[in-house]
Amino acid sequence: MHTNSDIETKLAGKGIKPTANRLLVYRALTEASGPVTLAMLEDSLVTVDKSSIFRVLTLFLEHDAVHAFEDGRGVLNYELCTTDGACNMTDGHLHFYCEACHHSYCLDTIKTPELVLPEGFTPHSLSFVVKGLCPHCRHSH
Amino acid sequence: MHTNSDIETKLAGKGIKPTANRLLVYRALTEASGPVTLAMLEDSLVTVDKSSIFRVLTLFLEHDAVHAFEDGRGVLNYELCTTDGACNMTDGHLHFYCEACHHSYCLDTIKTPELVLPEGFTPHSLSFVVKGLCPHCRHSH
DNA sequence: TAGCACTTTGCAACCCGGTTGCAAAAATCT
């Protein structure tokens, strides 16, 4: 699907030097069906150390190549940013965490409405997570 | 402000037997200016063990005496429920986490509008957190 | 009131996700 040079140009566009590990992590993110956790990446990238994955993800965050959110258990979930510009979550789309299968969904079709904060509160980023049952688990239950 | 028997009747109303520790934790929650973490309660309740505080909070959660949310660092924040009935966060009010002073605010005056989830997703609870600067830190910065 | 069952509590240990110091390996520069 994505050749390595595809990914290299994507990374270059974000100002990220493409190393072997960065290509692997980026590829894993593209192939994931949804948001993934550090633990999930550890499982799928057995050749790469946890700390290296963590550092790659941190770098990706700093360069707006991925965005992250807490899934409701206090676990960070990462996924590639689809927008080209800065992606600091201020666009505010929704995430869904399934309490049965413990998977997260990026509901980026649902934009969170504009919120008017009380005087003095300055927002930097938004994190809107709905917890419940995903369509899959709802039926198998 | 709140006598011990005030608190005892509040707890009784939620079906919670009032023990010494439960009164202490409940009082600490009433006296807090906003949502508090387990660590904060540990600091203010030096006579009570961390695990005991944790178990009291878990009990309170089960009886809808408090609600909890992740503040964006993966840390749980607790606060008393104001509503009398079940408080499973389905009302969906907003919380604000200040990245400078690391304090959370319960913006329960701001109700988030009804969200229409994609077909098949069944919501149980909502967690809407805005991160940024609180009025205090915005000025002192 | 003594005996007994049940509940609550403190302590210590554990779990797990995340994070860091450090030295080896790899890439880049002169």
Next chain:
DNA sequence: AGATTTTTGCAACCGGGTTGCAAAGTGCTA
């Protein structure tokens, strides 16, 4: 090549949360 910088793996650490277990407390019964 040799020096310098960056990346990586490893091991250890951190902090919030959680649990097993035995001691202490509570309440009831005889």
